[in-house]
Amino acid sequence: QVQVLESGGGLVQAGGSLRLSCTASGLTFNDYVLGWFRKIPENQRDGVSCIARSGKDTYYADSARGRFTISRDSAKNTLYLQMNDLKPDDTAMYYCAAVKQSDTWLLAYRCTYAYWADAYWGQGTQVTVSS
Numbered sequence: 001q002v003q004v005l006e007s008g009g010g011l012v013q014a015g016g017s018l019r020l021s022c023t024a025s026g027l028t029f030n031d032y033v034l035g036w037f038r039k040i041p042e043n044q045r046d047g048v049s050c051i052a053r054s055g056k057d058t059y060y061a062d063s064a065r066g067r068f069t070i071s072r073d074s075a076k077n078t079l080y081l082q083m084n085d086l087k088p089d090d091t092a093m094y095y096c097a098a099v100k101q102s103d104t105w106l107l108a109y110r111c112t113y114a115y116w117a118d119a120y121w122g123q124g125t126q127v128t129v130s131s
Contacts, residue, residue, distance in 0.1 A: 002026040002120045006096045009125030016086050016129070022079040022096030022122060029077045033099055033106045036070065036081045037113060038092035039124075045095060047111025049081060052103040059110045063089070086129045093124040 008020040020036065035050030049060045049070040058070050069082040079096055099119035109115040 002098075004096055004098055004120050004122040006094065006122040006125040009094060009127045011128045011130065012086055014087055014129055014131050017082070017084045018086065018127060020081040020083065020094055020096075020125060020127075022081075024077050024079070024096075024098050024120070027098065027100075027120070029072075029074055031100050033101050033103065034070075034072055034079045035097045035099075035111050035116065035119075036079075037095045037097060037111070037116070038090075038127075039095065040092045045113045047113055047116075048094070050106060050111040051079070052106050054103060057103060057106065059106070061111065083127070086127075088129045088131045090127060091129050093126050095124045096122045 003025045006022045012018055036048040037045040038048050039045045048064050051058045051070045051072055055072050067085045071080045097116050097119040099116055
């Protein structure tokens with residue numbers, strides 16, 4: 001049974017940092033492209049960042065580029081999102097997703113939520129940034 005579990009969210013002041021983690025079990029980690037998405041109430045999930053199976057290619061939403069860094073550790077079956085210089089607009093529920101697709105697929109579709117419908121999703125971790 002596949003399980004995806006996020007952690008690391010919390011309350012932080014604007015300008016602060018958080019590191020989100022996502023541990024996946026029950027799957028062959030290196031067969032999956034991985035991504036972070038976020039959702040605020042009444043909105044759909046938006047892609048924040050995603051990473052190729054190899055870990056060599058990464059993609060970021062414009063709002064995350066330059067402040068967030070995605071990485072993966074195959075030895076630990078864990079995905080990370082280092083978030084620096086957090087802003088109140090970053091407040092959201094953050095979700096980790098794993099989809100069994102190729103790096104070529106990721107190049108084409110990146111973190112577009114509509115293409116991740118068949119992914120395994122975690123339950124989310126809340127990030128709240130105060131001003």
